[in-house]
Amino acid sequence: MRADWALPQALLGAxxxxxxxxxxxEVLLRRALELEATNRVALTxxxxxxxxxxxxxxxxxxxxxxxxxxxARASDWVARAVAERADGALAAAANSLGRxxxxxxxxxEARLERAGLRVEAKDFRGAVEDVEIxxxxxxxxxEVTLAAAKIYARANLPxxxxxxxxxxxxxxxxxxxxxxxxxxxxxxxxxTPEEIAALEKQLAAGPRDTVLLARLGGIYRTLDPQRxxxxxRRALELxxxxxxxxxxxxxxxxxxxxxxxxxxxLKRIIAERPDDYTAHANLATALYELKSxxxxxVEFKWxxxxxxxxxxxxxxxxxxxxxxxxxxxxxxxxxxxxxxxDPGQNKLEIEKVNLRLPSLRNxxxxxxxxxxxQG
Numbered sequence: 250m251r252a253d254w255a256l257p258q259a260l261l262g263a264x265x266x267x268x269x270x271x272x273x274x275e276v277l278l279r280r281a282l283e284l285e286a287t288n289r290v291a292l293t294x295x296x297x298x299x300x301x302x303x304x305x306x307x308x309x310x311x312x313x314x315x316x317x318x319x320x321a322r323a324s325d326w327v328a329r330a331v332a333e334r335a336d337g338a339l340a341a342a343a344n345s346l347g348r349x350x351x352x353x354x355x356x357x358e359a360r361l362e363r364a365g366l367r368v369e370a371k372d373f374r375g376a377v378e379d380v381e382i383x384x385x386x387x388x389x390x391x392e393v394t395l396a397a398a399k400i401y402a403r404a405n406l407p408x409x410x411x412x413x414x415x416x417x418x419x420x421x422x423x424x425x426x427x428x429x430x431x432x433x434x435x436x437x438x439x440x441t442p443e444e445i446a447a448l449e450k451q452l453a454a455g456p457r458d459t460v461l462l463a464r465l466g467g468i469y470r471t472l473d474p475q476r477x478x479x480x481x482r483r484a485l486e487l488x489x490x491x492x493x494x495x496x497x498x499x500x501x502x503x504x505x506x507x508x509x510x511x512x513x514x515l516k517r518i519i520a521e522r523p524d525d526y527t528a529h530a531n532l533a534t535a536l537y538e539l540k541s542x543x544x545x546x547v548e549f550k551w552x553x554x555x556x557x558x559x560x561x562x563x564x565x566x567x568x569x570x571x572x573x574x575x576x577x578x579x580x581x582x583x584x585x586x587x588x589x590x591d592p593g594q595n596k597l598e599i600e601k602v603n604l605r606l607p608s609l610r611n612x613x614x615x616x617x618x619x620x621x622x623q624g
Contacts, residue, residue, distance in 0.1 A: 255285035263294040271298055287318060293325075296332065305336035316345070323353035327362055334366060335456070342366055357383045357393055364400045369457055369487070373404040391421040398430060399451070403460045407434050426451060433464050440468060459484045459491070466497050474505035492522055500531050508535040526555050533565070542569040560589035564598045571609070576618035580609055 262277035275298065281291040292315045299308035312329035315321060326349035333342040343366055349359040360383035367376035380397045387393040398413035414422065414431055421427060425447035432440050433448075445468060452461050466480035481498035488494060495518055502511035515532040518525060533548035546569045553562045567582030583602050590599050612618060 255281040255288050255291070258284065259288050259290040259294070263290055266294050266298055271302075274298065287314070289315060289318065293328065296328065300332055300335060303335075305332050308332040309336050309338070316348070321352075323349040323356045323359060326352065327356065327359045330359075330362055330366075334362075339366065339369070355382075355386045357387050357390075360386070361393070361396050361400070365403075365455060365458075368400060368403045369459075373406075376400055376404050377406070377409075391417055395421065395424075395427060395430075398427075402430060402434060403458065410434055456483075457487055459488045459494070462487070463494050463497055466494075466501060470497070470501050470504050474501050477501040478505060492518055492525070496525060496528050496531075500527065503531050503535055506538070508538045511535040512539065526552070529555070533562075537565060537569060540572075542573050545569050558589065560586055560591065560595050561598070563589060564595070564602070567602070571605070574618040576609055576613050580606075580613060583609070 258277045258281035262274045262281060265271075265274035265277065275295065278291045278295045278298075281288050282295075285291075292311050296308040296311040296315070299305070299311065309329065309332040312325065312332050315325045316329050318325075326345045330342040330345035330349065333339075333345060343363070346359050346363040346366065349356055350363075353359070360379040364376040364379035364383070367373070367379065377400070380400045383393055384397050394413050394417055398410045398417075401407075401410035401413060410430070411434055414427055417427060425441075425443045429440065429444035429447045429451075432444060445465075448461060448465055448468075452458060452465065455461070462480045462484035466477045466484065469477035469480065478498065478501045481494055481501055484494040485491070485498060495514060499511050499514040499518065502508075502514065512532060512535040515528050515535065518528045519532065522528065529548055529551050533545050533552055536542075536545035536548060546566055549562050549566045549569065553559070553566065556562070563582055563586035567579050567586055570576075570579035570582055583606060586595075587599065587602060592599065
């Protein structure tokens with residue numbers, strides 16, 4: 250009889266939970282479990298509520314009780330795996346997904362969840378295998394095709410990801426998630442607020458997605474440097490040896506005007522990857538802002554040699570020499586800048602240089618400034 254009394258409490262609790270009335274729902278669900286400790290509805294609904302509230306450990310404990318039921322299903326094991334993964338228990342999540350696939354080898358949700366887990370472990374071949382099985386099992390399901398596109402992107406298979414996006418129904422291709430992924434694959438920085446929101450929703454469902462964390466870090470670098478730093482930091486915590494994430498983190502530090510911190514990180518990056526253009530360019534900027542002009546000039550010269558057509562580099566070299574009172578070197582760098590400058594794009598800098606040159610030439614004539622050492 251107690252089980253009969255528990256069911257109405259559990260069903261009403263589940264209804265309230267769906268209506269986002271969590272406090273009331275939790276009271277009813279816990280009462281249902283007091284009456285019947287194995288009530289599936291109460292256990293699973295309460296677990297879902299814990300997971301949404303970022304209490305993965307509590308959700309995992311409840312779902313373990315569900316999988317211990319004699320009629321446990323593949324979907325129960327998948328739900329348990331999701332909670333274990335959110336709790337950072339990746340080995341346990343893999344075991345749970347293995348149990349799910351023993352019960353149902355064609356389980357699409359188990360295949361997709363394991364694909365995500367395998368991507369995190371850099372097992373790209375295994376991830377793609379799971380994705381392909383899921384797509385064969387549900388060839389016309391847009392949500393499966395979109396999930397596959399995300400996995401392909403994380404597995405460094407952009408062409409397969411684009412092919413999956415192109416296979417979506419036209420309406421699905423216009424979804425914010427699909428458009429956001431397409432822009433990420435193309436490197437397009439013109440992303441709409443709706444697409445950003447879609448990426449953040451996707452991240453909430455898979456908070457250990459380092460590719461997505463780095464993508465959001467890049468998007469927010471100029472919009473909100475502090476937020477960018479947080480995304481890149483989280484990506485680095487999950488993949489500490491991924492230099493691209495470290496470079497993005499350092500670029501966000503520069504944007505946040507934390508130049509000393511940025512310089513430390515960038516020097517370590519360059520020591521490991523000497524030809525990283527982005528790292529050299531950001532280090533040059535950081536050193537310049539720190540007024541370490543001698544060091545900045547070395548970096549700007551490296552940048553200029555790598556991309557000589559970029560006029561702004563020569564402007565910074567010139568102004569750095571100028572601040573060091575190395576006027577002859579400054580004059581040569583200013584002239585180099587003017588020879589490469591675009592009248593429209595570099596209009597402000599050109600005006601500054603033209604105002605500076607007459608007095609600079611006079612200072613040189615008077616013998617002022619530090620002289621270049623003779624070899």
